[in-house]
Amino acid sequence: MPRIIMGIQILHRNDEAVQVQKLLSEYGCFIKTRLGLHNAADDRTFCSDAGLVIIEFISDAEVEVKELIEKLKKFGSISVRTMEF
Helix, strand or coil, rough: CCCEEEEEEECCCCHHHHHHHHHHHHHHHHHHEEEEEEEEECCCCCCEEEEEEEEEECCCCCHHHHHHHHHHHHCCCCEEEEEEE
């Protein structure tokens, strides 16, 4: 069983973050680790519209990963990459 890591780049975080979060919650039982990254200034003057989400899935979740990828592809400004170990 491969260990699957997924990277999701969101270019319009302000417009699509809520829908992406909702979708990730649907697959929450298959997500082992989730990390969200975006650029922000310490003085609160800047918060990037782009973001990156890194996800580690539980073992034996290949079917769910494929489903999630297909659903994420429907968003216009999102790119998805996966790695298997």
